[in-house]
Amino acid sequence: MDLVLALATALLILVGTVFTFAAAIGINRFPDLYTRMHAASKAGTVGSALMLVAVGVHAADLAILARSFAGFFFFVLTAPVSAHLLAKAAHDSGYPLSDISVLDEKKTDEPRI
Amino acid sequence: MTSAAITQFAVNVGLFVLGVSFLLTVWRVIKGPTLPDRVIALDMLVGIVMGFIALIAIRTGFTLYIDIAISLGLVGFLATVAFARFILSRKARAGEDGTRPPAVPVVPAGTAAPPAMPKATKPKPAKSSDGKQKAASARQPEDKPKTKRKPATGKGET
Structure with missing residues (x-):
């Protein structure tokens, strides 16, 4: 049982770090703000949230597991909100998409002012 | 362990x-x-x-x-x-950090202005040769924003 918990903890930690590392690569490699947001707000969030779950699994205590899941859901639920707000603010302020973007649906769907 | x-x-x-x-x-x-x-x-x-x-x-x-x-x-x-x-x-x-293309032609700062000036001068001699040469050539050295001056000269000629 102890070994299973340790393996689960190690797996959660390693998967979380891989997600975070992928996000760190993506935030440097993607061409513009809106594509970088894919990496930062999806992969980065899942990476650190998995490591929070790893703490709860490692402790093998229901109270700590509950707290770690509270942190998990809090972080997973707030990251899309902040990312959406930031993307909307940047788009409304006029920050351009990269040159290789083919479609800007927010721009075409908006009523012409 | x-x-x-x-x-x-x-x-x-x-x-x-x-x-x-x-x-x-x-x-x-x-x-x-x-x-x-x-x-x-x-x-x-x-x-x-x-x-x-x-x-x-x-x-x-x-x-x-x-x-x-x-x-x-x-x-x-x-x-x-x-x-x-x-x-x-x-x-x-x-023009913030050079990533945002200027929406208004007047906006570009010192870096964007020099390339814009020779482009503006080239079409003008062609038009001036067609129309009134003296009026256009006289105003070009005085006022650098030529695009705004052109419609004014055209109206004055007609």
Whole structure:
């Protein structure tokens, strides 16, 4: 049982770090703000949230597991909100998409002012 | 014994990879051409630090660190929301860091102005040769914004 918990903890930690590392690569490699947001707000969030779950699994205590899941859901639920707000603010302020973007649906769907 | 070694190994590898990720993200904060780029990189730095805190919690056994990570996530969320409101209220200034194409032709600063001037002069001699040469040539050396002057000269001629 102890070994299973340790393996689960190690797996959660390693998967979380891989997600975070992928996000760190993506935030440097993607061409513009809106594509970088894919990496930062999806992969980065899942990476650190998995490591929070790893703490709860490692402790093998229901109270700590509950707290770690509270942190998990809090972080997973707030990251899309902040990312959406930031993307909307940047788009409304006029920050351009990269040159290789083919479609800007927010721009075409908006009523012409 | 072996289970503790497994956890310890995973934590050490995780700390190393998180450190590399942290440095890569800091590079984006430094380099990021626009303010939203830096804000999204700072938002991700908060996530990486939360991962650091979780790994330290596993390593030391102080599970109280989870509460610190939760409150750090709350602070990061509020900071990102505040920055989004700030970006929305500030509006992007044209020509910021050279990434934003100027929407209005008047806006470009010193860098964009020199290439624009020779382009503006070239079409004018062709038009002036067709129309009234003396009036156009006389006004060109005086006033540099030629595009606005042209319709005025055309109206005066007619």
